[in-house]
Amino acid sequence: MDTITKKEIESHGFNSAQAQRIFRNAKKYMVREKKCDFYSGRKVQRVPAYAVEKLLGMELKNG
Numbered sequence: 173m174d175t176i177t178k179k180e181i182e183s184h185g186f187n188s189a190q191a192q193r194i195f196r197n198a199k200k201y202m203v204r205e206k207k208c209d210f211y212s213g214r215k216v217q218r219v220p221a222y223a224v225e226k227l228l229g230m231e232l233k234n235g
Contacts, residue, residue: 175218176232184232198223 181191198219202211211219225231 174221176221176224177218181224194224194227195219197227201227 178191178195181194182188186194199211199216201223202208202219206223210216221232
């Protein structure tokens with residue numbers, strides 16, 4: 173499974189605040205929709221890339 177961090181979201185052209193909001197919403201998506209309570213933890217630093225892509229409505233390109 174491909175995962176993504178907040179810094180990697182920033183590297184796709186989002187500023188720090190936007191990346192943090194996207195990352196936080198991806199964690200919420202994983203807990204609420206996919207029932208993965210693991211992502212409710214504060215120290216989780218990676219989320220599945222598909223969760224971010226679903227929230228943004230677009231595919232993230234590598235690199």
